[in-house]
Amino acid sequence: RMTQSPTSLSxxxxxxxxxxxxxxxxxxxxxxxxxxxxxxxxxxxxxxxxSLQSGxxxxxxxxxxxxxxxxxxxSLQSDDFAxxxxxxxxxxxxxxxxGTKLEIK
Amino acid sequence: QVQLEQSGAEVKKxxxxxRVACKASGYTLTHYDLNWVRQxxxxxxxxxxxxxxxxxxxxxxxxxxxxxxxxxxxxxNTAYLELSxxxxxxxxxxxxxxxxxxxxDVWGTGTxxxxxx
Numbered sequence: 041r042m043t044q045s046p047t048s049l050s051x052x053x054x055x056x057x058x059x060x061x062x063x064x065x066x067x068x069x070x071x072x073x074x075x076x077x078x079x080x081x082x083x084x085x086x087x088x089x090x091s092l093q094s095g096x097x098x099x100x101x102x103x104x105x106x107x108x109x110x111x112x113x114x115s116l117q118s119d120d121f122a123x124x125x126x127x128x129x130x131x132x133x134x135x136x137x138x139g140t141k142l143e144i145k
Numbered sequence: 146q147v148q149l150e151q152s153g154a155e156v157k158k159x160x161x162x163x164r165v166a167c168k169a170s171g172y173t174l175t176h177y178d179l180n181w182v183r184q185x186x187x188x189x190x191x192x193x194x195x196x197x198x199x200x201x202x203x204x205x206x207x208x209x210x211x212x213x214x215x216x217x218x219x220x221x222n223t224a225y226l227e228l229s230x231x232x233x234x235x236x237x238x239x240x241x242x243x244x245x246x247x248x249x250d251v252w253g254t255g256t257x258x259x260x261x262x
Binding site: 070072074081082083084087088093125127129132133134135136137138139 | 180182189190191192195204206207240246247248249250251252253254255
């Protein structure tokens with residue numbers, strides 16, 4: 041189980057935001073983060089808790105190990121307003137967080 | 146370019162079955178595991194199961210155990226999800242997703258399934 045917070049977040053371009061996920065057991069660093077825009081499939085941002093997927097801007101970063109994880113976006117751009125999900129892939133059944141909708145303030 | 150192209154939208158009646166296709170291009174299907182994930186309207190992401198395309202081995206989420214089958218046709222680089230005994234709760238977008246080192250790196254285009262009488 042992955043408990044993601046907050047459920048929604050209002051921010052302005054240029055802001056720095058952090059989204060967190062807490063696992064119900066130790067999952068080492070087997071966490072990925074995805075961005076999803078309306079009508080589109082999720083897009084991989086981060087894997088292994090902190091590794092940036094090729095082609096993803098460096099303003100995105102991830103951290104954490106064990107049970108607590110976070111996704112940080114520095115200097116928000118207009119293109120970043122979307123919904124974000126964490127995924128644990130330590131074991132099956134793989135589980136997603138419930139998502140964080142990032143909205144423009 | 147690595148892509149997963151899925152079959153088109155489906156409308157089904159309650160109690161029917163649906164089969165969704167996921168065609169891989171830019172890579173060989175048997176070289177990576179595949180997962181299926183669904184997303185109900187306005188809801189989050191739900192893992193349905195995993196397949197090892199080379200061997201055909203599968204593992205399903207307990208929730209779908211009784212009515213899901215994941216298969217593949219290696220000759221056409223395509224995987225399939227079949228879900229039976231559909232109810233309105235199964236109305237969702239269904240995604241296939243390639244697995245690299247256990248995380249999902251490439252997602253399919255999505256297939257909308259609507260269950261309505």
